[in-house]
Amino acid sequence: MDIETQPDPAALRRSHRATIADAEPILVRQLVGEFTRRDMDAAALVRGLGFGLEDLTAFEFRVSYAQTSRLIRRATLLLPQQQLGLLLARASSLASWGLGLIGLMASADTVDMLDLATEYLRSTDHFVSLHRSDGEGGIELIAEPRFPDPDVSAVLVENAFAALVRLSRFVAGPNFAPLSVGFGCAAPPAAAALEEYFRCPVQFGQGQNRIVFPAAPQPIASADLLTAQLCRQLLAQRQRGERAASELEEAIVRALRADLRRPPPVKSIAQSVNLSERTLRRRLQQSGLSYAALLDNERMRRAVALLAESERSLVEVAEQSGFTDTRSLRRAIKRWTGRTPTQVRRGEG
Known part of the structure; x- marks a missing residue:
């Protein structure tokens, strides 16, 4: 060249x-x-x-x-x-x-x-x-x-x-x-x-x-x-401050936080920022990110916050965090934190 x-x-x-x-x-x-x-x-x-x-x-x-x-x-x-x-x-x-x-x-x-x-x-x-x-x-x-x-x-x-x-x-x-x-x-x-x-x-x-x-x-x-x-x-x-997110990451996170129970498809997020779905995925990959990882992180943030700061039941926490049932929520909490939902709620571990 x-x-x-x-x-x-x-x-x-x-x-x-x-x-x-x-x-x-x-x-x-x-x-x-x-x-x-x-x-x-x-x-x-x-x-x-x-x-x-x-x-x-x-x-x-x-x-x-x-x-x-x-x-x-x-x-x-x-x-x-x-x-x-x-x-x-x-x-x-x-x-x-x-x-x-x-x-x-x-x-x-x-x-x-x-x-x-x-x-x-x-x-x-x-x-x-x-x-x-x-x-x-x-x-x-x-x-x-x-x-x-x-x-x-x-x-x-x-x-x-x-x-x-x-x-x-x-x-x-x-x-x-x-x-x-x-x-x-x-x-x-x-x-x-x-x-x-x-x-x-x-x-x-x-x-x-x-x-x-x-x-x-x-x-x-x-x-x-x-x-x-x-x-x-x-x-x-x-x-x-903390590590700053890219504008693309911010746009995806805002869309996810609007309703974790029904997260928008990648295609609709791409359209909102005037990108093709393929381009959006490529840019995320270049930044070491993925849509699935961002969604997982937002579900973790929401679930842990609800457990630590509220008295909501596990059924409610699972529903508001986008899980189909409490069993899926328990597995995810264990994967994220190494603790059970009860330990997270009590601040143990």
């Missing part, structure tokens, strides 16, 4: 990484909210992406870059006159930042606030990497897209900077503003709207995506040292 036609290992790794569903769906929820406010079809916006509107209400729900980028491209086509990143940052609920917002509010001053924001804010951190660089002009935050996707990256970086400024003004006061903003993309038609929002010079076609804040710390009225430390600890724990 000619060297020029060989696959790029780095590109292959990025391609796989793009399908890992490990990002909080803040941007997805914001887009759905914006379409709903405009009386546009939000269900059509997410169709074929492996999840539905009902999934966005689940606390543990996560999305991949591939899903988010497809959604952004659709929204850009449907809202062509909008600065999408800025629009979403301005329209979003501050409460959607949850623990991150509390951490910002508890910070001692604006320098601590920006440090925490750089490390832990969870909107685009899986898609855009933020890091601090102290220059002579102030505190510089550099945004580097994690995937080579210029059109989508422009929206993500714009949203990250706009959201950061909105949060900072809420915490430090309405007059808090960056000193300058620079974007790597070309100037959009609505560039003036960005300069009006940031209240500072905004440049385009720069070598880096950069936002510069004043270096002098400004006190924060809601500062609380203990709360700030606790938030940092909790945010760090959440950031470490």
